[in-house]
Amino acid sequence: MVTINVAVLLVVVVIWRLRRRTEARSRFDEKLTVIIVLALGVLIAPTPVGEGILNVLGQLASGATQAGR
Structure with a gap:
């Protein structure tokens, strides 16, 4: 449960940082934004949401590979 709360906090921080002008x-x-996003990925990966994202990305990669043949 703690992992989800920290992940939500990191999502808010990432959105807040990316809204600033380039x-x-x-x-x-x-570099700090990249580190925060990587930490967010590590926190989300073992959750059901992270597994769902992985499945979707896997299906997209599979479809792109088959389309390229």
């Missing part, structure tokens, strides 16, 4: 971001801000 010109106003420094390299440090960009």
Whole structure:
């Protein structure tokens, strides 16, 4: 249950950071955003939501591979 709450908090932080103008971001801000997004991915991955996202992405990748043949 704690994982979901931290993940929701990180989603809010990511959305808040990405809403800022691109010109106003420094390299440090960009790196920090990447680290936060990676942490969010690690927290979401073992949850049912993360597994659902993985399944959808797997199906999209499979469809793209078959379409390319």
